[in-house]
Amino acid sequence: MTEPVQEKISSYLKRQIEAFHPAPIVYRRGKVAKVGDGVVRVTDLPDRLYGELLEFDGGVFGMALDLTEDGVGAVLMDNADAVNVGTGVKGTGMVAKVPVGDILLGRVIDPIGRPLDGAPLMAEDYLPVERTAPAIMDRRPVDKPLETGILAIDSMIPIGRGQRELIIGDRQTGKTTIALDTVINQKHSDVICIYCAIGQKASVIAQTMNTLRAEGAMHYTVIVAATASDSPAMQYLAPYAAASVAEGFMRDGKDVLVIYDDLSKHAVAYRTMSLLLHRPPGREAFPGDVFYLHSRLLERSACMNEENGGGSITAIPIIETMGGNMSAYIPTNVISITDGQIYLETDLFHNGVRPAVNTGLSVSRVGRAAQHKAMRKVAGTLRIELSQYREMAVFTRFGSDVDDATKRMLIRGHTLTELLKQPKTRPYTLFEEVALLTAYHHNIFDVSPEDADEFAPLLTAYLREQCAELAEAVNTSGDLSEAEEAELIRHLERFKEMCLIHGEHQ
Amino acid sequence: MQTVIIKTAESLSEETYRLLCEGFRKKLGEADFQHIVDPTLIGGFIAEVGGVVYDTSISSQLAEMQKRIKE
Numbered sequence: 259m260t261e262p263v264q265e266k267i268s269s270y271l272k273r274q275i276e277a278f279h280p281a282p283i284v285y286r287r288g289k290v291a292k293v294g295d296g297v298v299r300v301t302d303l304p305d306r307l308y309g310e311l312l313e314f315d316g317g318v319f320g321m322a323l324d325l326t327e328d329g330v331g332a333v334l335m336d337n338a339d340a341v342n343v344g345t346g347v348k349g350t351g352m353v354a355k356v357p358v359g360d361i362l363l364g365r366v367i368d369p370i371g372r373p374l375d376g377a378p379l380m381a382e383d384y385l386p387v388e389r390t391a392p393a394i395m396d397r398r399p400v401d402k403p404l405e406t407g408i409l410a411i412d413s414m415i416p417i418g419r420g421q422r423e424l425i426i427g428d429r430q431t432g433k434t435t436i437a438l439d440t441v442i443n444q445k446h447s448d449v450i451c452i453y454c455a456i457g458q459k460a461s462v463i464a465q466t467m468n469t470l471r472a473e474g475a476m477h478y479t480v481i482v483a484a485t486a487s488d489s490p491a492m493q494y495l496a497p498y499a500a501a502s503v504a505e506g507f508m509r510d511g512k513d514v515l516v517i518y519d520d521l522s523k524h525a526v527a528y529r530t531m532s533l534l535l536h537r538p539p540g541r542e543a544f545p546g547d548v549f550y551l552h553s554r555l556l557e558r559s560a561c562m563n564e565e566n567g568g569g570s571i572t573a574i575p576i577i578e579t580m581g582g583n584m585s586a587y588i589p590t591n592v593i594s595i596t597d598g599q600i601y602l603e604t605d606l607f608h609n610g611v612r613p614a615v616n617t618g619l620s621v622s623r624v625g626r627a628a629q630h631k632a633m634r635k636v637a638g639t640l641r642i643e644l645s646q647y648r649e650m651a652v653f654t655r656f657g658s659d660v661d662d663a664t665k666r667m668l669i670r671g672h673t674l675t676e677l678l679k680q681p682k683t684r685p686y687t688l689f690e691e692v693a694l695l696t697a698y699h700h701n702i703f704d705v706s707p708e709d710a711d712e713f714a715p716l717l718t719a720y721l722r723e724q725c726a727e728l729a730e731a732v733n734t735s736g737d738l739s740e741a742e743e744a745e746l747i748r749h750l751e752r753f754k755e756m757c758l759i760h761g762e763h764q
Numbered sequence: 765m766q767t768v769i770i771k772t773a774e775s776l777s778e779e780t781y782r783l784l785c786e787g788f789r790k791k792l793g794e795a796d797f798q799h800i801v802d803p804t805l806i807g808g809f810i811a812e813v814g815g816v817v818y819d820t821s822i823s824s825q826l827a828e829m830q831k832r833i834k835e
Contacts, residue, residue: 278829282820287812304815 286349290314291329293341296489297534300347301329309388311370313348316340319370320347321354321491324535333491333531335370353388356482356499357381358506363450366467366481369492369499374483375467385502387495391557398563403628403736404515404572407443407685408436409694410615410678413637414644415600418628419449419513420561420570424592426577426584427602431614433576435682436600437517438466440574442473443685444515446733449572450507451475452516454500455483457493457523473683490534493527501558501571508562508569516559520576521552525588542587549591556595584619598622612679617644630688630736636695640674647671673703676710689729690718692738696746702754713757720753767796768813773805773821784809 288303298320300312310322312332318340324331334341357371357379366375369387373379400418417423425433441451453470455463463483470476480503484496497518504514518524525548532545540546552575559573575596577589582604584593593599598621607614626634650668653660660668677698680686686694694714697703702717703710721729728745732738738746768788776784776799785797792813807822 274832275829278832280825282818283824283828284816284818286815287817288815302815 286351288330288347288349290341290343290345290347293338293343295534296334296338296491298332298334298338298341299329300332303330303347303349306330306349307351307353309353311350311352311354313350314341315346315348321495323531331535333489333535335489335491335495353386354495354499355384355386356502357383358385358503359383362480362503363478364476364480366463366483368488369482369484369495371499383506385506387498387502389502389505389558391554392560392562392566396562396566397560400561400570400624400628402513402570403630403633404440404449404513405443405447405688406436406440407687408439408613409680409686409691410613410617411436411600412629412633412686412688412691413695414617414641415598415615415620415622416625416629416633417572417574417598417622418561418624419572420559421598421622421624421628422556422559422573422575422596423622424575424577424596424599425602426579426589426593426599427614428579428582428604431602431604431607432612432682433578433602434466434519436602436613437519437574437576438469439683439685440515441470441479441517442475442683444478445473445475446687447513449478449513449515450504451479452500452504452514453479453481454497454516454518455481455485456496456518456520457484457486457527458519460485460487469683490527490530493524494531497521497524497555501555504571505558508560508571509567511567511569513569514571516571516573518555518573518575520578521592522576522578522588525551544587548588549595552592553595556592597624610679611675612682615678617641618648632688632692632732632736632738633695635738636692636699640695643667643671644674647674669704670698670701672708673710674698676708677703677714679711680714684715686718687729687733688736689725689732690721692732693717693721693746693750696743697750697753700747700750702750716757717750717753720756721749724749766792766794766813767798768792768811769798769800771800771802771805771810771812771821773801773803773807775801788813 286304288300290298291301292299306322306325308325312320312322314320319335320332321335322330322332354370361380365373367373371381400420402419404417404419406412406417425436427433444451463485467481470479482496482500482503484492500516504516507514525544528548528551529544533539537545556573559571561570562568575592577592579589601616601619602614603616606616646667650664654668677694697717703713728742732742770784789795805821805823808820810821811818
């Protein structure tokens, strides 16, 4: 039935044409004097703005980052093939902007808002990519927890909404896994997630999108991506674009989580751009303002007070270290900016401790203020017990005789270490975490400590069957009353008996 | 003294050209004028002075319309 369709199309076109009002177009024009290495020198362009988006003939965009008496140095944001000496340049009069709003949910975009997932994007609302952070008096202290669903983190290094918590470690230690598991866990909450991929392979970003989709997390997530083959200018803008997208949600009072994966590649892209613009190199060839590069980005995470919407942006930046060196230039910069770090160690990872969190060196400077009451009750002593265990653990290697108290501590430390192991994409609910820690405190796992990591899923499955109502109550209230605690312990004891009986039969 | 480059689709009558130049003189003060005929404009004019372009050509308006409809 082509006839009606043709009529529809022609009437649509007629309406569009009638709605069009011709008006004179006024713009500023210059021309390219020099091209090289992704940096273009433009002359004869009047009234330049710093950071302005320039449009080259052929549709290529660039950003004006170097204003001098006799011209503008612009960094190209796309492929340089179409740009030659003499190519015309139009001043758009705008700085880089990114679309914001609910239409972005479930989409993958690049730092200037062009969709990367095949479908068009009908954007209506935009925010500039560079914005000032919220003022001091517009903020309130962090007081609500952001649940990662990862027992090791929620118990000892808790993250609050509005905090900046760094994930730092060598390559292949599980940094992105922790970040993605946190995103997946937000399907039980109202937090909107933004994943910013900087300088990653396109195949890895596609993989991430598929994982999120498979786990049902894509409908509340936006991915802002600048792949490894994108220009340094795009990689430089990506985290700021992600922050603007987050701010678009925060001003509507929502809680947002932004993951910057990773800021090491971001610093390298900025260094590339600065060296090509002939800015003087400093330590490790980074430009002098590489600290400001990250501090202004992370300051945009905030917890707003009621008068300003009550929303929040939690930032989880990721930094990759070389050889475990946390004292290198960029790592120390970002550590001093964030409100704590989660330090992942290669040795722990290879010894089967996953997530490979070094609880001694990891810290959350917001801490217990951002923890549910129920969790606070059971997690208070964990850090001390673990650090005492680590001190004494060396004795187990030599098989030396130890007194009963020390033996006790070693068994409990071993149990706790096993309990903190968790498979990926399997986040725990608050109730499950509280139940596991209560079981630990009441020695439910002392049957065989080295199997504690196998018992954990069995226990959670058992509790899911037996205590659905109790779980619902604890998850909603965030607290564990004495009556609820007693009921939980009864279930745990029953579980222990079942395991003992089962074990005897084997 | 600024140079204004005026491009039109067809050659203009003396009267029309004088009016156009007057308009620009009012805006910019003293100026030199150059006239180029470029049929690809279809109609209207494009005036360029000191890096600023005033575009009222029909070809550009058609391009704008096309861009708008594509979205």
